[in-house]
Amino acid sequence: MSDVSDSVRLVLHRSLSSLFTSIAPERLAELCRHVDLRDLRVGEILMSEWDSATEVFILLKGCCGIYSQGTELRLRLVETVEQVGEIIGAQAFLEGRQFRSASIVALDEVQVAVLPGASFRELLSSDELAAGQLKARAAQFAINKLGVLAQYALSKLGVLADELDQQPVPRRIPQGTLRQYAAGSVIYHAGDAADCAWFLVAGEVALSQPGSLQPSETIRAGLLFGDSEVIAGTPRREQAVALTSVEVLSFDARLLANCQQQGGRISTILTALASAHKLPQLGTVYRYLAQVDHQPCLVSDYAKPSGQRIRVRYFAHLPQLEAARQDVSGATVTLASPDRSRLIVLTPAGIVTGLTVHGEWNQLPDAMSLVLRGGSLADWQRKAFQSSGELLLENATSRTPAGAEIICACTNSTTSMLRAAARNATCVDDLTRTTGAGGICGGCRARLPLFLGHLEVSLCRLRRTPLAEGAIRIGLEAVDETPLPAAQAGQFIRVEALIDGAWVGRPYTLIGASARAYELGVKLEENGFFSNWLNTATDGTLVRVLPPQGDVCPAADDPRPLLYVVAGIGVTPAVAGVRQLATHRPIHVLYSFRSPAVAACLDELQTAAATGHIQLLQHCTAELGRLDAEAVAKFAATLGAAEVVVCGPGDFNRMVLSKLAENPALTLKADSFDHPQRGEGQLLQPGGWRRKNFTPDYPAGPPIPRGAKVPPAEQAEQFLREFAAECPGRCQLPERIQQAQDELADSGVWNMTAEELGFAARIAWRNAERCVGRLYWNGLHLRDCRHMTEPAQMAEAMFEHLRFAWNGGDLRPAITVFSPGTRDVPGPRIWNPQLLRYAGYRLRSGKQIGDPAQNAVTEKIMQLGWQPAGTDFELLPLVIQTAEHGPRMFELPADCRPEVRLSHPQHNWLLERGLKWYAIPAVSDMALDAGGIMYRMIPFNGWYLNTEIAARNLTDSNRYNLLPELAERMGLDLSSERTLWRDRAMLMLHEAVLHSFDRAGVKIADHHSVCHEFLEFCRNEQAAGREPTGKWMWLVPPFSSSATILYQEPFRDRAFKPAYCLQKPVW
Structure with a gap:
């Protein structure tokens, strides 16, 4: 304790009494008697950022600077303190604070009084008004600190630095919440609601994907994080953890949106801080600001799990981007676009190791993904870049996880599945036998040689000339001097073009062929996507051509006519x-x-x-x-x-x-x-597919009937035997059976592998006795979400399911499986019978609005607070119910609501009527019964059959019941049933549904073709030793029934497990 003069005591007393207005003067005087004096020379540090706080200071003379550490790890001056009597370091003693939020440095000769922190903390706990004042000061200081860091970031990046000083500061500075976290603390978890964004005021934060042991990004002070989910309105996709002690300033999502709309300084700062996250994410990335050759740039250093390092430098003011792998040795090749604004560096094998881009380029994300993932360019892709400056890359090549690209949409065979099958295959037929790929529509068959290392692709330029009304002649010219593969007229080639990031194409017959060019004749189909694309493509457009296939012309030496x-x-x-x-x-x-x-x-x-x-x-x-x-x-x-x-x-x-x-x-x-x-x-006639004296062959034993009362342990064993029989070599059967039965005994459930679960889901479709679309059973894509526990996560998973299934209208069959629960805790359930379903309810007047079949569930959802708009076609929100959270409601995002407006080529009034139907039939109220486990939330989808919409949903008398109205608008005579007005109106509606879905580019089946496809399924089943079963009244379409081939086909009505089964609504 030092001797303190009366003048100093007076300064101390005035300073403390101005803060602590409700504390007795005697207590303040007692505190002033227990102070020390400390003198500091110029440059001496009074306290350091991140230190624990044990003392409070009051300035007696001199001037101090308040500094904070920015992204480049250098100190930046935030404020100065030169008012005698100013309290310094008091904010660290607020409740919830753990350490100093800034460093204090003497700017000249300084003297301070040192007060014991414990005594100061006691006073704060007794004076709420004083604590409130300090909190306000702390928040204001954080904003000032953030502004300094952002100002420096703008200056370094060269983004509107001069304009920033001239822009008006909003009258009301947004107030955020200042928080501190110790190293290792979790700031937010994946799946949490994104109700705010975070400014990192000090320290380092790591962002990690769920289940990942390595952070995907490490950010330093002055940058913004958590903003993308706020803008998108989605739950947190990553977990944020403090790597060091950190200080963050959180802002309410609505407040941030308002700030952006205000413009001015705050809007510019937000834009600059968010810009640091625009580059791709892969491995761990460290972001910071730097200068290269006196040019400011944002540097992103990527550290991949393999140890590979990649440096990306972005010069925003030019703009220019440079990316390069740091471990490349040996010769490289540099490719340049025609105007040399883009350079790509590759190894002799074609692996992309670096790039330089001047100006804007819409394919920059794809090119960056190639560098980050070690992707490669085939010879024809290199030629395309040099001749056009564009990368002919599918979205899947650079953006989907390795092996996840779907090659065969009919069987859902992915790259990884085909690669695995190719290890034991010598020809394309081997791949088809083991995966089914290429065995249904044949559209992917030309791509299968790729997995055997045989695929050759030629790059050609398109030339188009008229051939006839409704037809064009297509010339395909080699892009360089390399001759095209030898071909003869009469063979067919597959022509593919990169359209909206995906390779789309179809086969055409060659009517002429030489080493320099191919010639095709193409009919312009009314709803043919690719033929009409060919008709509108610019001459010179690059396409890729797969090798000629098929039989050549009949033999020249055959004497027959x-x-x-x-x-x-x-x-x-x-x-x-x-x-x-x-x-x-x-x-x-x-x-x-x-x-x-x-x-x-x-x-x-x-x-x-x-x-x-x-x-x-x-x-x-x-x-x-x-x-x-x-x-x-x-x-x-x-x-x-x-x-x-x-x-x-x-x-x-x-x-x-x-x-x-x-x-x-x-x-x-x-x-x-x-x-x-x-x-x-x-070509099959009724009964023509049946084998004489056919006897089913079940290597794993007869399947379990769906209604049989069999103990779960026996069901698990039978399921695993079936899995081992159809997927040989995937498990050690005795050990796997024992493991499953042990888990059943312990918790009432057993944990299937993702492969087993996918097998169960596909076999359940194959066993679905009511489904006429089973030809594509092996193409069902599994989305395994059994780990999810939060309703918000589950809702987002269902939205992602809809996005995956939609696929731009080329619908993909998919199933998302959630946890089955345990013996004691039931698994989650969803109220909605389908993910997309129109609301239905009656007004007090008795008028029906919407779909009467949904009246009950709509009423329940309205009790949760949802209010319909009063239209006939209004999609219901999803309601997910868990044992822990009860029912939670989630509105469908705009991109998860694909619908088709109905029109008819001869009845223009139908479009004006405003009829529509949703595009994806995603059933969500059924359960999957497999291996002794009941999975009760398993939304799955295929695509619509026209009769489901036209003969049932819109026309059943207990649904929309539109036939009388439509017949009247058609001018039909409704006075007698003998005029067949119902039949004619229903035919018109079927024509409208097919026409509208085709015109919108949305996949739909017609009831005649699907019946023939079902006979193919039956023939395939018998070829595999299985007896096809079915419920006749469900397989035969409800419209033109006797005109379809299935009308004369009897089937055994039997159902086996694994199976999809109905369950009572949870609401």
Whole structure:
């Protein structure tokens, strides 16, 4: 204790009494008697940031600077203190504070009085008004501190630095909440509600993905974090942990939005601070500000788990970005865009190791992902970059996890699945047998050689010329001097273009081929996405071409007559044959077309006929009506033993082939772009798929009937035996069975692996006796969310499910599985029968609004506070119920509400009526019964069958009941049932549904095609030794039932586990 003069005591007393207005003067005087005096020289530190606080100081003379450490780890001056009697360091004694929030440095000769911290803390606890004043000062200091750091960041980045000083400061500075966290403290968890954003005032914070042991990003003082979820309105996606002692300033989400709208200084600061997070995330990234060659830049140093390091430098004021791996040795190759504004550095093997980009480039995120992930560019992609400056990259190549890209949408076979299967495969057929890929629609078959190391891709420039009304001629020219793969007219090639970040394409028949160019004939289909893209693409657009495949033209040395029976654009194989064989074989072409104006290549065929090289028979359907298959058969019979090639629409092929098949002298071939097995169901007759004396073969033993009362342990054992039989080598069966049964005995459930769970979900679809769309059962994609416990997380998972399933309209079948719970705690449930479902309720007047089938659940949801807008097509919010949280309600985001407005090409009034239906049928009220476990929240989707909407949802008398209204608008006679007004109105509605979904580019099945596909499924099941089962009244469509092939098909009505089953609503 030092001797203190009366003048000093007076300063101390005035200073303390101005703060502690409710403390007795005697207590303040007692405190003043227990002070020490401390003198500091210029530059001497009074206290340091992050130190524990044990003393409070009062300035007696001199001037002090208050400093804080910025992102570059250097001290930045925030404020100065030069008023005698100013209290210093008091904020550290507020409740919840743990350490100093700044460093105090003497700027000249300084003297301070030192008060014991414990005594000061006691006074604060007795005077709420004094504590409130200090809290306000602390918040204001944090804002000042943040402003200094942000000002420096702006200056370093060269972003509007001069303008910032001229911008008005908002009258009301936003007040945030200042908090301190010790090292290791969790600031927020993944899944927490994002109700505020955080400014890091001091220290370091690590952001980590759930389940990751390594942080994805480390940020330092002066930067903003947690803002992206606030803006998106989603729960926290990462966990934030204090690496050191930290001080943060949190701002309410609404307040931040207001600040952004105000503009001025605060808006500029927010924009600058948030800009640090715009670069991609991979591994751990350290962000800081620096100068390179006297140029300010933002540096991001990436440390990948493998130890690889990548440095990215962004010069915002130029703008320019440089990225380079730090561990590259050996030769490299630099590719330049035509204007040299973009440079890419690669190894000789094509691995991207660096890039430099001047100016803006919309493909920068894709290019950065290649550098960060060690991606590579194929030879044709390098040629594309050098010739156009663009990267021909699929979104999946750079943005989906390795192996997650879906190659076969029909079977949901991914890159990783095909890579695994390729280890034991020698040819494409091996891959198809083990994964199913390429065995359904055949659209992905040309890509399968990639996984065997055989894929070759040629890069070509597109050239387009007219061919006929509704058809175009496509020329594909090699982009450089490399010759195209050898091909012959009559083969087909797959042409693919990068459209909206995805490779889209289809196969076409070659009508001409050389080393420099290919020639195709393409029909412009009304709703054909790719053919219409080809028609609008700019000449010179780059496309990639897969190697020629398929049979070439019939043999030139075959002496038999050759007959082509073709329709529409199916003429292209005939044109190829005429060009190759007209001087070698007698050729006859029977060409059916709607009119000469739309008949592709008609002039060429007429010229060949005029010169006597071929016989051409023209059939104009506009004048002569539909081609008569009987007449075709009679003409073919005049040729004797002949070879016949049929190519046209599916119905045309079936009609002609079925009649020609009666003549044993003919050798028949149907030219198809699809895989040979695709579409055989179209040729099957009722019962034609059934094998005589068929006996099912179940290697794992007979499956368990769905209603059987079998102990869970036995169900688990049977399930694992089935899994081991169909997925050999994936588990040690005896040990796995024992493990599952032990877990069942312990908790009432056992933990399936993700592979086992996916198998269960797919087999349950295969076993679904009511489903007519089971041909695609193996394509069901599993989203395993069993680890989630918070309703907000679950809701976001369901939104992600809808986004994944939507896929731009090309719907993907998916299932999201949540926890089944335990013996003591039930798993989560959802109130909604489907993720997308329209509300229904009755007004007091008795008028029905919306879907009557949803009246009960809508009423329950309204009791939670939801209020409908009063329209007939209003999507319900989701309600998720857990044992811990009860029911929680979540509105669907805007991008999770895909709907299709209904229109009809002949009834314009229908569009004005405002009818619509949602695009994704995602069932959410069923349970998955598999392996003795009941998973009760498992939303899953496929795609719609037209009859579900047109023959049930919109027309059932206890649903929307639209038939009378539609019939009246059509002008039909409703006075008698004998006018068949219901049937005609329902037919119109089916036409409208198919037309509207096709026009919107949304996948939907029609009831005739799906019945033929079901016969393919039945044939496949018997080929695998399984008996197909089904419930006839559910398989046969409710519209035109007797006109479908399934009407005459009997099935055994049996249901087996794994199975999807109904359950009582939880509400």
